């Protein structure tokens with residue numbers, strides 16, 4: 001890992017990707033504030049992070065947690081729901097507002113391949129899924145990503161293909177644009193590793209990396 005250790009505010013730390021990211025950060029001596037709705041969901045992380053209770057759609061709550069951190073990172077998601085419930089539009093507004101107000105300029109945000117400009121690059125199989133099953137989530141994420149991209153923050157928006165629970169391979173591809181065939185995957189462990197590396201480098205600032213096996 002390059003660069004000094006960081007003081008991170010992680011949103012979605014209790015989800016499957018956020019949990020791996022949190023473990024990686026702790027292993028490389030970053031300090032982690034976990035922004036959670038319910039601290040009971042932290043499980044084995046409870047002793048290792050500083051928990052802050054709040055709702056990610058509340059700018060008030062995110063602002064109360066943000067100051068003093070070197071970066072904010074989001075692995076927020078809707079779990080198995082196919083309805084966005086405006087989570088991403090509302091959380092992006094809250095996070096951008098709180099980050100600007102507290103002076104935390106670095107933001108790494110987890111989106112999904114197929115959202116926004118990346119839809120045009122999708123394979124026919126992917127496009128069918130994005131247009132149907134993931135329609136609500138993707139429409140909501142598009143607005144969120146645009147808001148982040150037009151902010152004054154040092155943002156990175158990450159676009160992984162379909163996520164698996166497999167182990168980290170370290171052999172995935174990351175680029176501003178990747179060719180797609182069929183319905184490729186990447187493990188949450190590799191996504192978490194990429195996000196953690198991005199936090200510790202300037203390489204992906206103001207870029208929207210697509211990552212996939």
Ligand SMILES: NC(=O)c1ccc[n+]([C@@H]2O[C@H](COP(=O)([O-])OP(=O)(O)OC[C@H]3O[C@@H](n4cnc5c(N)ncnc54)[C@H](OP(=O)(O)O)[C@@H]3O)[C@@H](O)[C@H]2O)c1
Nearest residue numbers: 012014015016017037055056076077078079112161162163
């Ligand atoms: N599944 C795929 O194939 C795929 C592909 C590409 C990208 N993605 C994206 O990857 C991201 C992560 O997915 P995942 O499956 O690892 O995680 P996930 O199960 O969607 O995790 C959701 C996390 O967000 C938190 N959260 C939700 N609403 C919140 C709120 N209002 N305030 C605070 N926290 C809130 C949850 O906290 P609680 O513990 O309180 O519920 C949990 O920690 C998602 O954005 C997903 O869309 C998924």
